[in-house]
Amino acid sequence: MTEFILVAGMFTGAHVWEGTAAHLASAGAGVHMAALTGLGGPRGDASGAVDLETHIEDVLALIDSVSADAGPDREIVLVGHDYGTYPVLGAADRRSGRVGRIVCVDTGPGEDGMPALAVVADPAARAEVVGRAGAEGAGPGLAAPARDEWQRWGSTLGVPEGALDRLTDLASPQPLRTLLQPLRLTGGAAALPVTGVLCQANGSSIEMVQQQVDFGNPALVPLADPLVSFFELPTGHWPMLSRPAELADILLRAAAGEGHHLVPPGSSEPPxxxxxxxxxxxxxxxxxxxxxxxxxxxxxxxxxxxxxxxxxxxxxxxxxxxxxxxxxxxxxxxxxxxxxxxxxxxxxxxxxxxxxxxxxxxxxxxxxxxxxxxxxxxxxxxxxxxxxxxxxxxxxxxxxxxxxxxxxxxxxxxxxxxxxxxxxxxxxxxxxxxxxxxxxxxxxxxxxxxxxxxxxxxxxxxxxxxxxxxxxxxxxxxxxxxxxxxxxxxxxxxxxxxxxxxxxxxxx
The missing domain is CATH 3.40.50.1820 (Alpha/Beta hydrolase fold, catalytic domain)
Known part of the structure; x- marks a missing residue:
């Protein structure tokens, strides 16, 4: 009784979810792959007017459409990968009554006031975004990676050669304002359960997050909340391309309330x-x-x-x-x-x-x-x-x-x-x-x-x-x-x- 809304990350579109979507559908779930404006969305190319708010509105429209078609008995699970987590969080904040769970795929949860530029790990790319925005305002968008440049944006371990070719061929420039406009949250989704899917080959794992919680890292201690759960996959940053069936299984398990819960600081066992x-x-x-x-x-x-x-x-x-x-x-x-x-x-x-x-x-x-x-x-x-x-x-x-x-x-x-x-x-x-x-x-x-x-x-x-x-x-x-x-x-x-x-x- 679950409707999954899948939101892709930077440069990419709904096509990246096709393998995972097929496995979810075969399990009886409803699947809806969001098309974001400027990234294969309904309102044209990556013009300077496209920002994070534009993409939040895209996801809100999809939530409303799914709610109208599926009815109130179907739970909606919002799934965001990479940059896609930001429009997911913004939409969940405004439709918390219709969303049953948020799933963040290999991306940390954004916070109020944080721009999506936080998901860009490559320092040269971050500098390029900031520099071009200062010089050009909106600009024409951050150029999509060439085939041999995807590693700058996350580990490509496990992605088949053909899938990497297609990822490159269908990639779109990323509108600069989508990365620079701060995410605004009212706290409306604070009571929603959240699941993180960590991709170990990209440099994250449950053990590493637990270690930071043990250290008392103020940014990560909230992840030990009972509402937060985790899964991990031994693959790179694009699990929907490298392990689509395994990712689908994790999404189904997350929707069922499964997952690993972190041990909060101060538990009886020493860290x-x-x-x-x-x-x-x-x-x-x-x-x-x-x-x-x-x-x-x-x-x-x-x-x-x-x-x-x-x-x-x-x-x-x-x-x-x-x-x-x-x-x-x-x-x-x-x-x-x-x-x-x-x-x-x-x-x-x-x-x-x-x-x-x-x-x-x-x-x-x-x-x-x-x-x-x-x-x-x-x-x-x-x-x-x-x-x-x-x-x-x-x-x-x-x-x-x-x-x-x-x-x-x-x-x-x-x-x-x-x-x-x-x-x-x-x-x-x-x-x-x-x-x-x-x-x-x-x-x-x-x-x-x-x-x-x-x-x-x-x-x-x-x-x-x-x-x-x-x-x-x-x-x-x-x-x-x-x-x-x-x-x-x-x-x-x-x-x-x-x-x-x-x-x-x-x-x-």
């Missing part, structure tokens, strides 16, 4: 980042200087140092800060037990735009460590975790002679498409070509998010091409942050192997 380290290590105290903690071994003479760089982004104000998390402390104490100075530091990676200042924080911490008389300044190793992996690019690019090894665990080694603007300097997949003979130790987990796993494989491919000295330690059943999530013997042995390798390079 993943605050669970115990998987190895027993000596309870060695640290010395704190500013944002840097040193775990100094009881050993004679200047000792090598191993600096651990936490991941992120971690919202500002999170307590305890990363250097006080059990995994970071566990690694540093392990190093100290091996008569190496273990080092942790807090850096300011609070948003994907913060990599330059986070990298500066790490560089300052390294200089502080090297200046300590108890440290052998010519024997330093760096170990990056998770999203901190992008900072490794600075050290792979012509590494200093005193850097004896670089390690990374479940790292992000290129910015995933969904991450938004990241300075182009932070691409270890490119920087490894300049690493020379620097030993690199990568700990790879088998149950990684496809989006992050793809960056590791890209890095390994680049390493092989340039002959970089890279050792891979696999944890086949491990997850991202396995040191606190998966305390198995397999995981413990992986940590021991990685530490033995890094310490071997450091103390040789």
């Amino acid at each position: 993943a980042h605050l669970r115990p380290f998987l190895l027993d290590v000596p309870a060695l105290a640290y010395e704190r200087t500013g944002k840097v903690d040193l775990y100094v071994p009881d050993a004679e003479g200047p000792r090598p140092a191993l600096v651990f760089v936490h991941g992120g982004p971690v919202p500002a104000g999170v307590l305890p800060t990363p250097r006080d998390w059990p995994a970071l402390q566990g690694y540093a104490r392990y190093a100290a037990a091996a008569e190496v100075v273990g080092v942790t530091c807090d850096h300011r990676l609070h948003d994907t735009a913060d990599y330059p200042r986070a990298a500066a924080d790490v560089a300052s911490a390294v200089e502080l460590v090297r200046a300590d008389p108890r440290v052998d300044e010519d024997r330093i190793a760096l170990w990056f975790l998770s999203g901190g992996g992008l900072i490794a690019a600075d050290w792979l690019r012509r590494p200093p002679a005193w850097l004896r090894c670089l390690a990374a665990s479940y790292p992000v080694l290129a910015p995933p498409p969904a991450w938004g603007p990241v300075d182009g300097r932070f691409r270890p997949v490119d920087a490894v070509a300049d690493a020379g003979t620097l030993p690199v130790v990568i700990t790879r987990v088998g149950r990684e998010s496809p989006g992050i796993a793809a960056t590791v494989e890209e890095f390994l491919d680049a390493s092989a091409k340039c002959g970089a000295d890279v050792e891979v330690i696999d944890v086949p059943n491990g997850r991202h942050a396995f040191e606190t999530l998966d305390p198995t013997e397999e995981s413990r042995e992986a940590v021991r192997r990685a530490m033995r390798s890094v310490l071997g390079h450091l103390t040789a």
Whole structure:
């Protein structure tokens, strides 16, 4: 008893939904693919007059038509992909009495006052939109991508070649005002259930959202509301093209009230980042200087140092800060037990735009460590975790002679498409070509998010091409942050192997 209204994203039209629509219809659902003005809609091409409000009116007209034809007993589910989420939210706000659920496909829920430009992750594209709007007002529209440019707008993993050809052939310019006009919401749809469909290969997953909720990220904590549920698919940003049947099944399950619910902050079980380290290590105290903690071994003479760089982004104000998390402390104490100075530091990676200042924080911490008389300044190793992996690019690019090894665990080694603007300097997949003979130790987990796993494989491919000295330690059943999530013997042995390798390079 469900009527689905499907709203496509940037540059695209109703045609992208055809495969998913056919599966929904075969299951007995009503299906209506919205045609948005200027993107195959009823009022012509992408003129300067077309804005977000125009597209909200398009969806409202479709809701009213479906309501009149189907009657009050049929529940309407509004489904938006990419930019299409914005007209969906605007229409639901005004027809909340006729809408039973909102589904956002690989797009975060928009907020009142937020323009749809927020869905554009590519920094060059964002700059183009803003620059052209300032110079031309409405302008003729943002040019549709060429066939080899779709990756700028989201991962195309899984999209068949023929579907990508058709996506390109039927694409339309995106009216600039649709991206720049703020979404206006009155709160009328606040009581409606919302389902998010996350596409893992595009760089998002339920686990990653849960982590941000655990951190207390104010923008994402509301997603732990009981009205919000999630599904995920191991595919790119266009699941209606790459996995149409699976997406249809998820939409039917969402309409039936199924889905994963996030655990709100303050639940009885500690969040993943605050669970115990998987190895027993000596309870060695640290010395704190500013944002840097040193775990100094009881050993004679200047000792090598191993600096651990936490991941992120971690919202500002999170307590305890990363250097006080059990995994970071566990690694540093392990190093100290091996008569190496273990080092942790807090850096300011609070948003994907913060990599330059986070990298500066790490560089300052390294200089502080090297200046300590108890440290052998010519024997330093760096170990990056998770999203901190992008900072490794600075050290792979012509590494200093005193850097004896670089390690990374479940790292992000290129910015995933969904991450938004990241300075182009932070691409270890490119920087490894300049690493020379620097030993690199990568700990790879088998149950990684496809989006992050793809960056590791890209890095390994680049390493092989340039002959970089890279050792891979696999944890086949491990997850991202396995040191606190998966305390198995397999995981413990992986940590021991990685530490033995890094310490071997450091103390040789």
